[in-house]
Amino acid sequence: MDQRADTREVPPRAQSGHDRPFVASPPWPGEAARLVTDHIVGAMLTLEDDIRDLRRLQRRRPTAEGAAIASAVRFLSAHLDWALTERPAAAEVHDRLSANPAAQIHSWHTAAIHFTRRDTGVERYAAPCPRCDLLGLFRADGDDYIECRNVTCGLLLTPAEYAAHTATLAASYAAWPFNGVTRNVIARYMCAR
Structure with a gap:
């Protein structure tokens, strides 16, 4: 077996259009x-x-x-x-x-x-607000609470309270007279968030 170092070049990137091998360089500031x-x-x-x-x-x-x-x-x-x-x-x-x-x-x-990143990212939650029943639950990046954006409501929930709320909703949806597939999809969707 030949003990010499492998001197084959790395093949060029197909999309680069260059004949030289691809060399990864660290990003420069800016x-x-x-x-x-x-x-x-x-x-x-x-x-x-x-x-x-x-x-x-x-x-x-x-x-x-x-x-x-x-x-x-x-x-x-x-x-x-x-x-x-x-x-x-x-x-x-x-x-x-x-x-x-x-x-x-x-x-x-x-x-x-x-x-x-001028504007904070906002995550919208799928479950309706437990107080006003509107789809207004949001959580901004860095916030500890999930907030109802309904001006007349303004409810604040911790993630644990929201999880309990969605579990209650999923259980109530399971009792609806849907077929089994629809009921399971709704229950999984509500608990996913």
Whole structure:
């Protein structure tokens, strides 16, 4: 058996398009912010180019990054009404993969909010409030209590109290005259949260 070290190269990543092997490097400070910024700016420039093509306007000239961003913001602000109402993709469903400009702008906003964590995450609970019977139970990131967001109620529950409440609901739903499959699905769903 040959005792020499294995000198085979690691095969390149298929999606990278490079002939050299993939080298994992540690992230550098600011890399995550740059990735989010590149995503949003790239999408803005693509939307600007698309609008210019559809409206048969002059193509934008290559400029420095800061100037290109400022120009794209000015251009998109000036043509936003047309993009949201007249652009062919404006009628598409408003979802994550849509070419609808409103959906695209929403995805940029969502990406920025998630990255900056400006707004706390809110978890919605499936069981109705034990006091007002509305589906208003929420828990914000870092909160110790589950709160009813009904303005007239405002009930606070500990996670243990919520678990007891859902167990009571699941038992009461088990007594409903549903078939066994539906009853079990409802009971599992209510206890899962």
